[in-house]
Amino acid sequence: MIQTTSLRFTYQNSKNHVFCFPDIDLPPNEDLLILGPSGVGKTTLLHLLAGLLPPNEGDVFIANTYLNKLTRKQLDNFRGQNIGLIFQRAYFIRSLSLLENLTLRERLSKKKSDRYRREELIMQLGLSDFQNKRVYQLSEGQQQRLSIALGVIHRPKVILADEPTSNLDDTNCEKVIFLLKKEAQICKSNLVIITHDQRVKAHFDNHLIL
Numbered sequence: 001m002i003q004t005t006s007l008r009f010t011y012q013n014s015k016n017h018v019f020c021f022p023d024i025d026l027p028p029n030e031d032l033l034i035l036g037p038s039g040v041g042k043t044t045l046l047h048l049l050a051g052l053l054p055p056n057e058g059d060v061f062i063a064n065t066y067l068n069k070l071t072r073k074q075l076d077n078f079r080g081q082n083i084g085l086i087f088q089r090a091y092f093i094r095s096l097s098l099l100e101n102l103t104l105r106e107r108l109s110k111k112k113s114d115r116y117r118r119e120e121l122i123m124q125l126g127l128s129d130f131q132n133k134r135v136y137q138l139s140e141g142q143q144q145r146l147s148i149a150l151g152v153i154h155r156p157k158v159i160l161a162d163e164p165t166s167n168l169d170d171t172n173c174e175k176v177i178f179l180l181k182k183e184a185q186i187c188k189s190n191l192v193i194i195t196h197d198q199r200v201k202a203h204f205d206n207h208l209i210l
């Protein structure tokens, strides 16, 4: 579940611009696409939902937890266990292999190690042939698919994805949409996606236009 009320945010170095976001009320298991022109604040909103940025005003509830009340350490723990983040630019340890990155992410979430789960995700994302390659040896599309795997490996309550399909061909775009929807359904989690990709828009009904 995701709930926000009266969210406002200003970046430190641009105090003359205040972002005012519409309220979100998303019950478990519902998806949301966030749309809008470049620079309107889509990524900023996603970062507020993830607790990566603190709102200047307003409230964020994720999975019945009031983020505003958490300390930085509590937020890090909460995010590690409950939120799956898929960024436009992925964060990997480049000197580790694809499989090692996935194993590390799983360990950091403090969830039980599940080899079958890792193998299944790698297979579903068409990455089986590359699992022992170092990340720097992967193509952009393969890295993007790895970032999807890293975002969902720990079965988060909320999946937040910023342009998850931008570097993918049609086949892999379909695979990623299918996987994200399936993961959200199995875990009864919310899937929130920022996208300009027409191929993604066609698969979701619930749109928030900024």
Ligand SMILES: Nc1ncnc2c1ncn2[C@@H]1O[C@H](COP(=O)(O)OP(=O)(O)OP(=O)(O)O)[C@@H](O)[C@H]1O
Pocket (backbone or CB within 6 Å): 011, 012, 013, 014, 036, 037, 038, 039, 040, 041, 042, 043, 044, 045
């Ligand atoms: N760290 C920052 N400090 C100051 N301004 C920022 C910062 N990050 C983003 N901005 C500004 O805030 C505005 C909104 O940025 P944001 O990335 O949220 O937009 P967006 O809608 O996701 O854009 P796009 O579709 O191009 O990714 C932009 O004008 C951007 O330059």
